[in-house]
Amino acid sequence: MHREGVRSVDFSIAWKTAIKIVNEVVATLPNIILAFVIFVLFLVGASLADSLTRRLVQKRRTHQGVALLLARLVHTSIVVIGFLIGLSVVAPSFQAGDLVKLLGIGTVAVGFAFQNILQNFLAGILLLLRATIVRTEDGREVVIPNAVIFTSPVAVGHNNADKS
16 A cells, blocks of 8 residues: 655665765775875884984084974974875875965965964074073173073072172
8 A cells, every 4th residue: 555645765876875985985995005004104214214313413412402303394394295195195186286385375374373483483493503691600601502501401590699
């Protein structure tokens, strides 16, 4: 017996679409796994480059703050390159140039938004390359590299006799 006014719902189109999506995901699984392996290899390489950069610069024992900055820049650059290579394996139509164009426009906006923060950051880097001059109690001037001040505790004392 069939009632009038009741429609049957046809799920065949939705079912075909779901099967198509699952098949596409299964077809791209080897690429996803390969991209993940590539990214992990780049992470390991970035960690090795980071520790190698730190060791090389710390042997010189000068500008350790700059050493940390350089090590972090090397690490981040290698990770970003690994991510882009992995992304191009998963999505071959992805062009790194498109991302660079998009980031170029976004960088201008971010640059204006974070102008003061970036200015202070760059000033901090410049300070790492300079030194602080401290006058001791006996009147001598001692030059302390700012890298030492940034990476080591510094004791500051004052003379109570000056408060008269």
